[in-house]
Structure formats: structure tokens, C-alpha cells
Amino acid sequence: MNSQHPTVLDPFAAQRAAAYGPPPAGLPVQPPLGGYGAPPAPPAPRKRRTGLVVGGIAGAVVVLGGLGVGALALFGPSTLITADVESEIVRITQEQAGVPAQGVDCPEDIAVEAGSSVTCTATVDGQPVTFTVTQDDDEGNLTITHARLLPALEVEDAVSAQLSADVGEDVVAVCSAEGQTVIVNDPGTTIPCTAVNVADTTLQAEILVSVDGEGTVAYEFA
DSSP: OOOOOOOOOOTTHHHHHHHHOSOOTTSOSSOOTTSSSOOOOOSSOOOEEEEEEOTTGGGSSOEEOOOHHHHSOEETTTEEOHHHHHHHHHHHHHHHHSSOOEEEEOOSSEEOOTTOEEEEEEEETTEEEEEEEEESSSSSOEEEEEOOEEEHHHHHHHHHHHHHHHHSSOEEEEOSOTTOOEEEOOTTOOEEEEEEESSOTTOEEEEEEEEOTTOEEEEEEO
């Protein structure tokens, strides 16, 4: 049985043509990737490529329970101490993502009620994050959930490797701000990235990256 690989469109084709003009007469219409020029691209369709699996993805969606009365003191018989809830949020983001949540803001006077939930807000690595605090019982045992926190370097490495393999040239993907180590992202939402040709950094292409619940990275040309 013969297997066929899909044709990969060169994301830098338009910029190559603008910089160098069309390929000289006599060259094939479909030159090898990495060679001179590129075939004309169809006007509409985006090309999607599946990438690698980001390591440690299973721990990116954080669910913590059983914090208990010992961890969260109770003020009187019916109210949680807000400062203790906020301290737990700082602790779990530091533990799970290596970056502490900042500017944590939870409601005051959280009534003790099994099954009830409140929403807290904060920033993680400069990005807004919403935390949902659910009371498992009426004794201070809580479950805290928040948006998935992806390691930025692993996402960029996975996308870079797949782009380089597809295009046939060394390409790096930039998906985070300078100095940023975490990307806040939920499955199903895309991450805007820039693909940069290593040999000629003037050749760049905007891409949209997605990471599914299993950690598989995919991209498409924006």
C-alpha cells in the first residue's frame, strides 16, 4: 500500500516572493521546501498540522481538595477567613506552575455551606486567571480549580519542532511574552504565536496553536 504525505504550504511563500521575486524560468513549479521560492498557495484554506505532546500536561488543570480545617481556619461557626483562601491560591499556583498568583481577590465573608462555590480572581505571570473555590463540606474542606497553566517553553519547543519538520527549515515559534514562563490556556482555545525562520528572521508567519486535553499540540496558519 502506498502512503501519501500531505503537501505542506510554505508559510513564508508570500514574503519570499516579495523579497526575491518569482523563481527564475526553468525552475520546477513545485521546488523542494527550503529551496528557492514556493508554489502559489490557494487563497483560502488553512493547513493544520499536529505537533508533539507537552510534558506534564496532566498536571496543568489543577484540582485540589481536602484542605481541611487545619489549613483553612474558620472565623466563628459560619465564615471562612478570606485571607486564608487567598493564601491557598498563591500556594497552589506556586506549587503547580512555579509562579505564584498575584493580586488574589476573593469575596469577603464566605459563608460555610457544603456544595457552595465562590469565584476569586488573580493574575499568574501577568495573565488574568479565575479560581473557583467549592466547599466539599461544612468543615473547611475545599476544592480549588482554575484555568490550565501551560509551560511556555514546552509549548514553543513542541510547535517549533513540528514547524521545522513540516517546512523543512529551522523555524522557531514565539508564543509568550519576554520573560513569561506560563501560558494560561484552556483546551479548545487557541494561542497566537509567531513562526520565525531561523536562517532569515525577516520571514515570519502568524499561526494559531491549540493544545488538547491530552497535551497534543497542533497549529494552523492564521
